[in-house]
Amino acid sequence: MELQLALDLVNIPEAIKLVKEVEDHIDIVEIGTPVVINEGLRAVKEIKAEFPNLKVLADLKIMDAAGYEVMKASEAGADIITILGAAEDMSIKGAVEEAKKQGKKILVDMIAVKDIEGRAKELDELGVDYICVHTGYDLQAVGQNSFEDLAKIKSVVKNAKTAIAGGIKLETLPEVVKAQPDLVIVGGGITSQDDKKAAAAEMQKIIEQGNQ
């Protein structure tokens, strides 16, 4: 299991400052969709230059023109790029093909997908690298989470790694870890804490225990 820090509500200097605090305790740093919207792929480029030893995920949530967008994110230095599970199969195939060419990975975000099991099975057959269940901010606000969806994808996915995102906090992490996803994505659970380093360190500890 790996830990990914999601950065959503920061600009580039704030992102650099934050990653410096927690870099010893995370495996992947995510440049969140709002950051890409505000700062562009420059954010990916600058974070990768500052932290060459961390993997960088560009959360583009691609829906179309997938090959082109994967190429651009790859050129900026992203190691992993996200596409939406709701995208057309042609787009998923385009993303996978381009990522392979560039030596990068594709993470599919299942946000808003209704038939989680059916779509996860199809995506797995299309050769994506990660399938991620995700409760976005707007559904977190009405009390939802993705714990049941994680069990659903784990029951059907044979090749891809599994991931979970959306409102994971220190208190809920043990339940997540018990379900053994390959990747745990945490944003506010770290970034909204006063002591971000301590929160990330504690999460890393729980994940390492879950790996034993």
Ligand SMILES: O=C([C@H](O)CO)[C@H](O)[C@H](O)COP(=O)(O)O
């Ligand atoms: O992908 C995300 C969201 O759609 C905003 O871009 C977040 O990075 C993801 O939900 C993780 O953040 P938290 O929910 O704050 O843990």
